[in-house]
Amino acid sequence: MTAAVEQRAASSTGSDWLKSRTVKRFIRHRLAITGVIMISLITFMCVVGPWLLPYNMLEIHIRDRFTPPLTGDYLFGTDEMGRDLAARLFMAGRISLMVGVAAMLLSTLIGTVIGLVAGYFGKVTGTLLMRLTDSFLCFPQVFLLLTLAAFLQPNAFMITLIIAATSWMEVARIVSAEIRSLRERDFVTAAKISGASHTWIMFRELLPNTVGPIIVAATLTVAKAILLEAYVSFLGYGIQPPLPSWGNMLNNAQQFLDTAPWLAIVPGVAITAAVTSFNFIGDGLRDALDARSDMP
Amino acid sequence: MNELPLIQTADLKQHFPLHKGLFGGQGPVIRAVDGVSIDIPRRSVLGLVGESGSGKSTLGRAIMGLSRPTAGTMTFDGIDMARASSSELKSLRRRMQMVFQDPFSSLNPRMSIAETLSVPLRFHNPGLSRSRRKDRAAEMLERVGLPGQYISRFPHEFSGGQRQRIGIARALIVQPDFIMADEVVSALDVSVQAQVLNLFGRLQRDLELTMLFITHDLAVVGHISDFVAVMYLGRVVEFASTRELFSNPRHPYTEALLSAAPSPKSANRRKRIVLKGDIPSPLNPPSGCQFRTRCPYAVEDCSHEVPKLRELSPEHKAACIRDDLSLAPATQQ
Amino acid sequence: MTRVLTVENLNIGFRSEGRELPVVHDVSFTLEAGKTLALVGESGSGKSVTSLGIMRLLPPPPQSRARGKIILHSDEDIDLLSISEARMRRLRGDRIAMIFQEPLTSLNPVYTIGDQIIEAIRSHRAISARKARERAVELIDQVGIPDAAARLTTYPHELSGGMRQRIMIAIALALEPEILIADEPTTALDVTVQAQIIDLLRRLQAETGMAMLFITHDFGVVADIADRTIVMYAGQMVEHGQTEAVLETPLMPYTSGLMRAVPELETAGLNQGELQSIEGFVPNPASLPNGCAFHPRCTHTLSGICDVPPVPFEDAGNGHLVRCKRWQSILENAE
Incomplete structure (x- = not known):
């Protein structure tokens, strides 16, 4: 009976996916839903916000320097050059979110392929790939990131590549562990007997059975990538001004911490909100995909 | 054939x-x-x-x-x-x-x-x-x-x-x-x-x-x-046509298996042979006949060499040196 | 003939998606000292579920709900369904013990066999560690494991499946319970080992006089061990009687159908054609058929009779109970 329940939870296919237990469990997960709502809001504001505001993010209003938030037309106040902080925040959000999502997509792709191949082939290939993964994990990620960023052109594209290159390992490990246990299942032997090729077995038989854990890891990777981008930009190796990102806004804000604290607080809150939301969603997905959480 | x-x-x-x-x-x-x-x-x-x-x-x-x-x-x-x-x-x-x-x-x-x-x-x-x-x-x-x-x-x-x-x-x-x-x-x-x-x-x-x-x-x-x-333990000890095997088992292990299988009908109740112990580890199987440690009919000679799967009659082979045994069948006579 | 346990109209339901699904309906039986009920x-x-309900090992309400009476007879009668969890915990293992199908998962892999038996004894009895150890050796010896004293220091993974089941039996019997519930204890074992374990249980029962509730799906095992037998279908008792009577002259078409569905060793190799299978499958507890729960799969079904409730649990003589409206005519036709 337990097995049947799990199976049902594992397959959300066709029209009945809304009724599936996985979706139901996710909807019941309050934090996850909060995360979804917050991320939707943040994304909406970042996409639409800049058009709704009266000022462009690069417009300088030298007389309105250091306007505190909620003064006049300035929702979040202005910075040391009198630029509208709200406009800058939303534009920065576009970049930070984009970097986060793009880095996630790329690192998930790399991690999935490496994990799939390593898990499926085991033996020499698998061992080599997993040792490679482990060796990447040996370096503290931030230092690796900073080293790479110091040598390469720091722009949004490069930062995305660098973050992806330093955060695929976790997905790779998850996928390879998952594949190693699935590989022993009878349906894989059945596919071999059916004459199926390695590619078929990896991508058609095994991969669809690991989407759950991959999605969870990917969601958490977005949070990590946003945080990493903020780190690097804060230290000045990331997105370069005048292009704003949440990280370099913080960098800029530190010299005015006592006079204009909102310059730090506003992007700080944005980063925290986005990162925790993604983490909530990730946790929610993990619980929803784990059929055992349904048991009494 | x-x-x-x-x-x-x-x-x-x-x-x-x-x-x-x-x-x-x-x-x-x-x-x-x-x-x-x-x-x-x-x-x-x-x-x-x-x-x-x-x-x-x-x-x-x-x-x-x-x-x-x-x-x-x-x-x-x-x-x-x-x-x-x-x-x-x-x-x-x-x-x-x-x-x-x-x-x-x-x-x-x-x-x-x-x-x-x-x-x-x-x-x-x-x-x-x-x-x-x-x-x-x-x-x-x-x-x-x-x-x-x-x-x-x-x-x-x-x-x-x-x-x-x-x-x-x-x-x-x-x-x-x-x-x-x-x-x-x-x-x-x-x-x-x-x-x-x-x-x-x-x-x-x-x-x-x-x-x-x-x-x-x-x-x-x-x-x-x-x-x-x-x-x-990794070897075939008896091979026969189905009726022959059930009515005329020639290996003591087959006999034990047949007698251990429980039957709901009291008329079919057989004499139960309960074997001692468990299957030995395939890491170090006993010398000679591998079944001898649990066999009720084992003799000294059983430990000397691995018995061959011999043809005892057409379509019936068994790997036991004791041809003198008359073993209990599962079927009624 | 001493009754040690009486189960009266036991009903158990599980909560699922806001509804209560009944999984056990009106089960009643008694256990007698020195006897085995299958x-x-x-x-x-x-x-x-019935056996777990007796042990109160089902998830607590509202996930599951048990109604009826489960009375443990001793100096005074104790209704297991109405006592506190703390009191139940004292009875469990002490007065009623249980063994399961998979002995590996029931034993803790990080403790030695000795530790686990001693722990079982000392959690209920205030005796010295040395006394408990002596008792453990005695128990291991009693369940037929040679070299008992040396076995105290072995870990569960060092033992074979049959040996582990013996250890589970030793732990269950450590406090000399009046009742042993055995839930498919031989299903995971090989036939030759199954025969050993059944022999062991019979011997121990003769020695201690405990009552046994033996749960199984195998009529062959039933014939070997049980004095009385209850056949269950879709949460109901459908036949209950002396084992001999139930196996030799089954009155419920489901019982006879099940027995015919199993190939017999005696006719092996005779090419007797197809087995008589029971078509269809066990109904979902959420939507039991009207009337007799078995009627959609039964070859003797008469519409207008079998699909109309109620279907009483009738006495067919000599305490042989059957839940079938047509058992008499089926029996007459067979003769």
Whole structure:
């Protein structure tokens, strides 16, 4: 009976996916839903916000320097050059979110392929790939990131590549562990007997059975990538001004911490909100995909 | 009976090193299958019985070509599997199919029944169009007693018995000559077990299949097979036609197995032989006859050399040196 | 003939998606000292849930709910369904013990066999460690494991399946319970080992006089061990009587159907054609058929009779109870 329940939870296919237990469990997960709502809001504001505001993010209003938030037309106040902080925040959000999502997509792709191949082939290939993964994990990620960023052109594209290159390992490990246990299942032997090729077995038989854990890891990777981008930009190796990102806004804000604290607080809150939301969603997905959480 | 058997194994061995030494040194070896020579005549069912650890499933996997035997040969329709060219192998693989024990793990939960049944066709009959594959799948599903329109459903929508039928359909869809069935009914409830056994029997007769039926259940073997091989610790200890084996067992282990199988009818109550101890570890099997440590009839000579599987009468072989025993049959006299 | 346990109208339901699904209906029986009662049925028949209900090992309400009476007879009668969890915990293991199908998961892999037996004794009895150790050796010896004293320091993974089941039996019997519930204890074992364990249980029962509730799906095992037998289907008792009577002259078509569905060793190799299977499958507890729960699968069904409730549990003589409206005419036709 337990097995049947799990199976049902594992397959959300066709029209009945809304009724599936996985979706139901996710909807019941309050934090996850909060995360979804917050991320939707943040994304909406970042996409639409800049058009709704009266000022462009690069417009300088030298007389309105250091306007505190909620003064006049300035929702979040202005910075040391009198630029509208709200406009800058939303534009920065576009970049930070984009970097986060793009880095996630790329690192998930790399991690999935490496994990799939390593898990499926085991033996020499698998061992080599997993040792490679482990060796990447040996370096503290931030230092690796900073080293790479110091040598390469720091722009949004490069930062995305660098973050992806330093955060695929976790997905790779998850996928390879998952594949190693699935590989022993009878349906894989059945596919071999059916004459199926390695590619078929990896991508058609095994991969669809690991989407759950991959999605969870990917969601958490977005949070990590946003945080990493903020780190690097804060230290000045990331997105370069005048292009704003949440990280370099913080960098800029530190010299005015006592006079204009909102310059730090506003992007700080944005980063925290986005990162925790993604983490909530990730946790929610993990619980929803784990059929055992349904048991009494 | 002069026809060449479809499956022949000669002194087949499958050893597994327990843990490999760092530099390829020889560690202890598990002799899971240790010199098995059996023939499966065409269009007949060979039942392979044994307890856990007897090596029956390992032998089955070696016959299916799922593992490379340590020594010995496996011949399918006169072709030595180890020497076959890759194109020969490809066609051999189509002719040998398998049905699994666990109806839950043997179907991919993410694939519809149509997709699952199409996989063998896709690779073994590449010429077939997508719609033809689907038609064949639906036909096959009906053949195993499920409505053809179930084809677009997913495994979790089926009961254990139904899934086992789907597993049978997958094996038969490429029109094989040989089916290996590994404990296919042991996970099923009694009433469903009978349905699946009947289906196997019917399909085997209609499609003239050759079958290797692996199970621990003697009653099931007695019902479905034409011949029975009894395995103990990696070796075949007795081989005979089914009626002969059940009415005239010649190996003490067979006798013990038959007597231990409980029967609901008091009229059929047999004298119970309760063996001492457990199956010894295949890491260091006893010297000589491997069964001697539990055998009620063991004598001094049993420890000296490994008894050969000798032909005692046509279609009856046993590996026991004590020809003087008269062992209790399962059947009434 | 001393009754040690009486189960009266036990009903158990599980909560699922806001509804209560009944899985056990009106089960009643008694256990007698020195006797074995078998509960037989296929998966989903409610046999294991019944046994877990007696041990109060089901998830607490509202996930599951048990109604009825489970009375443990001793100096005073104790209704197990109405006592506190703390009191139940004292009775469990002490007065009623249980063994399961899979002995590996029931033993803790990080403690030695000795530790686990001693712990079982000392958690209920205030005796010295040395005394408990002596008792453990005695128990291991009693369940037929040679070299008992040396076995105290072995770990569960060092033992075979049959040996582990013996250890589980030793732990269950450590406090000399009046009742042993055995839930498919031989299903995971090989036939030759199964024969050993059944012999052992019979011997121990003769020595200690405990009552046994033996849950199984195998009529062969039932014939070997049980004095009385209950056949369950879809959460109901459908036949109850002396084992001999139930096996030799089954009155419920489901019982006879199940027995015919199993191939017999005696006719092995005779090519007797197809087995008589029972078509269809066990109904979902959420939507039981009207009237007799078995009627959609039964070959003797008469519409207008079998699909109309109620279907009483009738006495067919000599305490042989059957839940079938047509048992008399079926019996007459057979003769």
